[in-house]
Amino acid sequence: NIANVHIAISEVFRFSSYYGNHMVLQKAPAKAVVWGFGQTGATVVVSLSGPHKVSAHSTAVINGIWRTTLKPVEAGGPYKLTASQSTTNSSITLTDVLFGDTWLCSGQSNMAFTVGQVINATKELALASKFPDVRIFQAALEQSDEELIDLARVEVPWSQPTAELLGGKKFSHFSAVCWLFGRYLYKTLKYPIGLVHSSWGGTPVEAWSSPRALHKCGLVNSILPVDTIMLENASAKWDSSVLWNAMIHPLLNMTITGAIWYQGEANTNYNRDKYNCTFPVMIDDWRMAFHEGSDGQTPLDFPFGFVQLSTCRENDTQDGFREIRWHQTADYGYAPNERMKNTFMAVAIDVPDDRSPWGSIHPEDKQDVAYRLVLGARAVAYGEKNVSFQGPFPTRAMLKQDFICIVFNQGINAIADDGFFEICCSEDKTCESDDKWLPVVIVKHGINYVHVSTPKCPAADITAVRYLWTDWPCKFKACPIYSSDGLLPAPPFILAITNQ
Numbered sequence: 442n443i444a445n446v447h448i449a450i451s452e453v454f455r456f457s458s459y460y461g462n463h464m465v466l467q468k469a470p471a472k473a474v475v476w477g478f479g480q481t482g483a484t485v486v487v488s489l490s491g492p493h494k495v496s497a498h499s500t501a502v503i504n505g506i507w508r509t510t511l512k513p514v515e516a517g518g519p520y521k522l523t524a525s526q527s528t529t530n531s532s533i534t535l536t537d538v539l540f541g542d543t544w545l546c547s548g549q550s551n552m553a554f555t556v557g558q559v560i561n562a563t564k565e566l567a568l569a570s571k572f573p574d575v576r577i578f579q580a581a582l583e584q585s586d587e588e589l590i591d592l593a594r595v596e597v598p599w600s601q602p603t604a605e606l607l608g609g610k611k612f613s614h615f616s617a618v619c620w621l622f623g624r625y626l627y628k629t630l631k632y633p634i635g636l637v638h639s640s641w642g643g644t645p646v647e648a649w650s651s652p653r654a655l656h657k658c659g660l661v662n663s664i665l666p667v668d669t670i671m672l673e674n675a676s677a678k679w680d681s682s683v684l685w686n687a688m689i690h691p692l693l694n695m696t697i698t699g700a701i702w703y704q705g706e707a708n709t710n711y712n713r714d715k716y717n718c719t720f721p722v723m724i725d726d727w728r729m730a731f732h733e734g735s736d737g738q739t740p741l742d743f744p745f746g747f748v749q750l751s752t753c754r755e756n757d758t759q760d761g762f763r764e765i766r767w768h769q770t771a772d773y774g775y776a777p778n779e780r781m782k783n784t785f786m787a788v789a790i791d792v793p794d795d796r797s798p799w800g801s802i803h804p805e806d807k808q809d810v811a812y813r814l815v816l817g818a819r820a821v822a823y824g825e826k827n828v829s830f831q832g833p834f835p836t837r838a839m840l841k842q843d844f845i846c847i848v849f850n851q852g853i854n855a856i857a858d859d860g861f862f863e864i865c866c867s868e869d870k871t872c873e874s875d876d877k878w879l880p881v882v883i884v885k886h887g888i889n890y891v892h893v894s895t896p897k898c899p900a901a902d903i904t905a906v907r908y909l910w911t912d913w914p915c916k917f918k919a920c921p922i923y924s925s926d927g928l929l930p931a932p933p934f935i936l937a938i939t940n941q
């Protein structure tokens with residue numbers, strides 16, 4: 442039941458739907474792209490006036506579209522942005538336009554989850570009006586079987602934040618993770634932030650990927666069977682690329698700083714084994730497309746942050762969460778990595794929520810997730826040198842006399858002795874099947890290592906160690922291993938054991 446939205450270019454003079462009063466355009470050193478529709482053959486003059494700069498750009502309308510790239514503008518505002526069309530002698534002025542950093546936020550329901558749904562929602566909503574320079578925009582839910590030039594509809598036009606907008610309709614008005622990310626980032630950057638939210642609950646990565654990207658992973662125009670999609674919107678049926686077409690492609694021509702993403706639950710049971718291809722390839726493809734669409738203004742390697750899946754069902758080892766978490770990192774376990782450069786990951790396995798009124802798949806604590814994303818953005822996107830954003834990750838696991846020593850790449854804070862280390866005991870060194878994995882306990886820990894016990898297994902068959910390899914391993918913020926400051930959990934991992 443897919444609505445095919447075709448935008449006929451009517452040649453009515455206007456900005457494209459993404460431009461509006463109160464918007465944030467990308468600041469210097471990048472140049473903001475501005476475009477819209479008009480009468481073929483007319484000349485459009487785009488002028489900017491405001492505190493620091495007045496500039497005018499003249500451009501021709503070709504095939505119903507005009508487009509210009511502004512000179513770089515430092516952070517701040519407000520500016521007026523006027524476009525005037527020669528043939529009709531008409532002009533349109535956008536007011537209260539700021540320059541700052543714009544971030545795209547996308548994904549499924551945990552991204553769509555609104556500020557009105559988070560823990561301490563009343564307090565968070567009351568803060569909204571204190572951040573008038575963090576501006577929000579949201580694309581409406583639309584699907585299309587062809588790439589759209591402009592958004593078919595806008596859900597939230599560019600606005601200053603208000604409690605009403607942020608606390609609106611459940612799962613569909615504005616994103617809590619996106620908003621909190623912007624708000625926390627603003628506290629560090631202290632200049633305007635533009636948040637462009639385009640997400641849809643229950644959606645698999647294939648819907649957000651171009652056919653070109655899916656093809657690279659051996660997927661062609663698949664229609665996703667209804668019963669393979671768990672989650673909040675089982676009635677929805679997702680063709681490949683329909684959200685790429687309708688909710689991402691129209692945005693390619695703007696200049697952005699980066700993107701954040703919270704998705705993966707809908708792939709725990711659909712093309713799960715391909716997610717280590719589909720997700721990194723989607724990132725590459727978006728980067729290429731935004732770079733081209735902005736005429737090179739959005740960097741080809743723009744920073745991309747994502748949330749590693751939280752939890753869904755206690756004691757479940759079969760629901761695909763552990764595999765998707767691993768595949769979200771292209772099977773490295775951490776980000777950035779060789780395959781996924783300039784990415785950052787917020788680990789969320791330690792914030793389970795069995796009391797969430799929205800179902801345990803939607804933890805109410807989005808503040809910690811957004812805070813961890815911002816640490817990653819500060820380190821990776823903004824190059825702050827002294828921001829730690831990754832929990833401990835093991836560098837080696839060595840079989841000793843009667844224990845296995847696991848060494849981490851940084852100091853650790855071990856807060857539990859027990860739980861969630863398993864050793865693969867396998868004569869033929871294959872560890873695919875869960876019955877090869879035997880639980881062990883932490884017997885000792887030091888500044889950057891833990892010793893775990895050896896299982897009942899011949900030494901020669903001790904093959905690998907894994908950690909947190911289940912849907913829901915820990916109680917709230919009580920996983921066994923954190924960074925030495927106690928803030929960042931070690932993510933789940935699998936590592937070969939060496940003899941030494």
Ligand SMILES: *[C@@H]1O[C@H](CO)[C@@H](O)[C@H](O)[C@H]1NC(C)=O
Nearest residue numbers: 525526527528529530531532
């Ligand atoms: C175009 O608009 C300007 C300013 O409003 C006005 O002075 C001028 O007479 C108009 N010209 C035409 C041809 O309508």
Ligand SMILES: *[C@@H]1O[C@H](CO)[C@@H](O)[C@H](O)[C@H]1NC(C)=O
Nearest residue numbers: 560561564805806807808809
């Ligand atoms: C919610 O508010 C309480 C009381 O102020 C605070 O202790 C807690 O940290 C808050 N939780 C989140 C996730 O912000």
Ligand SMILES: *[C@@H]1O[C@H](CO)[C@@H](O)[C@H](O)[C@H]1NC(C)=O
Nearest residue numbers: 582612641642674676677678
């Ligand atoms: C669920 O899917 C239907 C059909 O596609 C759609 O109309 C509705 O908006 C979706 N609801 C949510 C919460 O995503």
Ligand SMILES: *[C@@H]1O[C@H](CO)[C@@H](O)[C@H](O)[C@H]1NC(C)=O
Nearest residue numbers: 714715716717718768771772
């Ligand atoms: C992705 O994961 C699958 C299933 O675990 C594995 O067979 C495949 O080799 C992995 N591919 C990549 C590119 O890592």
Ligand SMILES: *[C@@H]1O[C@H](CO)[C@@H](O)[C@H](O)[C@H]1NC(C)=O
Nearest residue numbers: 476506508693694733734735
């Ligand atoms: C947006 O970018 C795409 C990709 O480069 C390009 O094909 C398209 O013409 C651009 N649209 C506009 C309105 O400039």
Ligand SMILES: *[C@@H]1O[C@H](CO)[C@@H](O)[C@H](O)[C@H]1NC(C)=O
Nearest residue numbers: 753754755756757795913914
């Ligand atoms: C999960 O396992 C623990 C320990 O065996 C048990 O106490 C708990 O009740 C289980 N939870 C569920 C939801 O089955």
Ligand SMILES: *[C@@H]1O[C@H](CO)[C@@H](O)[C@H](O)[C@H]1NC(C)=O
Nearest residue numbers: 825826827828829830925926
């Ligand atoms: C980096 O952070 C550490 C720990 O917070 C602190 O001790 C150190 O002084 C900081 N170094 C710089 C250069 O800011």
